[in-house]
Amino acid sequence: MKFYSTRNKDITISAGQAMIRGLAEDGGLFVPDNLDVHIPEPDYKNVSYQDLAFAVMRPFLEDFTDEELQACIRLAYDDKYDTADIAPLRRLSDSWLLELWHGPTAAFKDLALTIMPHMLTTAYAKEGRDDTVAILTATSGDTGKAALAGFADVPNTAITVFFPEDGVSPVQKRQMQTSRGNNVSVIAVRGNFDDCQRMVKECTTDPEVRAAGKHVTISSANSINIGRLLPQMVYYYAAYAALVKTGAIHAGEEVSFAVPTGNFGDILAGYMARRSGLPIRHLLCASNENNVLTDFLHTGTYDARRPFHMTMSPSMDILISSNLERLLFFASGGNDAMVRSCMKSLWDTGAYTIPAELLTALQEIFLGYYAPEEACRREIANLYRQEQVLIDPHTAVAMHAMHEYRKLHSDVPCVVLSTASPFKFSRSVLACLDQPLPEDEFEAMRNLAALSGLKVPTGLAELETLPVRFREVIDRSEGKAVIMKRMEELSHD
Ligand SMILES: *Cc1c(COP(=O)(O)O)cnc(C)c1O
DSSP: OOEEETTEEEEEEOHHHHHHHOBOTTSOBEEESOOOOOOOOOOTTTOOHHHHHHHHHGGGOTTSOHHHHHHHHHHHSSTTSSSTTSSOEEEOSSSEEEEOOOSTTSBTHHHHHTTHHHHHHHHHHHTTOOOEEEEEEEOSSHHHHHHHHHHTTOTTEEEEEEEETTSSOHHHHHHHHTOOOTTEEEEEEESOHHHHHHHHHHHHHOHHHHHHSTTEEEEEOSTTSHHHHHHHHHHHHHHHHHHHHTTSSOTTOOEEEEEEOSSSHHHHHHHHHHHTTOOEEEEEEEEOSOOHHHHHHHHSEEEOOSOOOOOSOGGGOOSOOTTHHHHHHHHTTSOHHHHHHHHHHHHHHSEEEOOHHHHHHHHHHEEEEEOOHHHHHHHHHHHHHHHOOOOOHHHHHHHHHHHHHHTTOTTSOEEEEEOBOGGGGHHHHHHHTTOOOOSSHHHHHHHHHHHHOOOOOHHHHGGGGSOOOOOOEEEGGGHHHHHHHHHHHHOOO
């Protein structure tokens, strides 16, 4: 299987190369040349998360041997997770919750970022390279920490994370600023996530920046990297397997997934799982007040020219959803010229419109919903009062979408992706529950634990006492100079 750029199918490379490079030089995203691989139906009743990871990723990683892929899986999905299921499925009264926050940083990004560094270094070793892979990453909060944890002290790699100074939660900020490892660096940017993402994308393809690093290859740990998306397909299969195992559905029955969406990486992995044969009926694209995707799925016009809202689900405060580009490519049967022209229009004017037939095809599968802040508060409060289950504000956005969906499609079982531990956003969650609000985030964590009887995840509890290592704050305009300096530091002969 080859990978090519969404903006030019003539650029083709191997899976390993695609992971090392991150972004194609024309600014496009790498995609597999065949999505319809039809993964053989697993023995759902007896399959482990690790077995599924192997079965699902195997067809896409032809340049890896079975042993190499198995080794990556073993290194990733181990006791870093606080449950042997890795991604457990919880029954609710009207749906299911797929808990994707049992990894080291308590958000779903771990599912990809605990394995991606191993896949990257495996690919790298096979090529016999002596470059340093410089990972540049923009984060809306959770990717940053998961990538820093995943890449810390990984040989031949160095990682720099840029986050919006005021656009992440206090816990997310503290998680990043206390990161360990000799190859990590964390920089706050005066701006929002879109500013950070644009800065990183521009620098990644800038010839001057590339030339500044001798024996340095720039790559990305954002979901623009295909190495993020392949592992994310796995938990859709794992949820399905759990439903079959518990007798909730029989193998072959269709289910829907509600996905809290920002950069469109998580939900795109669901689409890829569907194309590879998993019986998925609908994918619910759930947005917060930054509802550019909701409008897009209703009208076919993507228009980012609108106010940017800061919400209590900061990891979804995004107006430019990068991975939508991949969906346009896949759903149009690989129309690279159409994708190129949409992306050019987005870059030049902030908007684009897709052909009507393409919109109709998307609407067969994707349904767009958005949740105002008040609706999220209600979802959190109601679920806690009625079922004593705590969810974080991102999950609440998807929960709201699921309830809207239920009104028309009550016959399709629906799984809500729970993307972060509620303890990551303790103050917001306490506020939704009308509890007293301590100023201090760690006191809020303890209060939430006392209220719910749950344990604060270890990785979060320890933050209170870890020293802050990174305090640098820059303007967006300084980004290029900062990245060039980093390239020079990493240069070697
Ligand atoms: C990143 C993130 C999302 C959004 O996922 P995308 O792949 O960017 O669409 C949702 N919830 C949480 C908690 C996240 O960290």
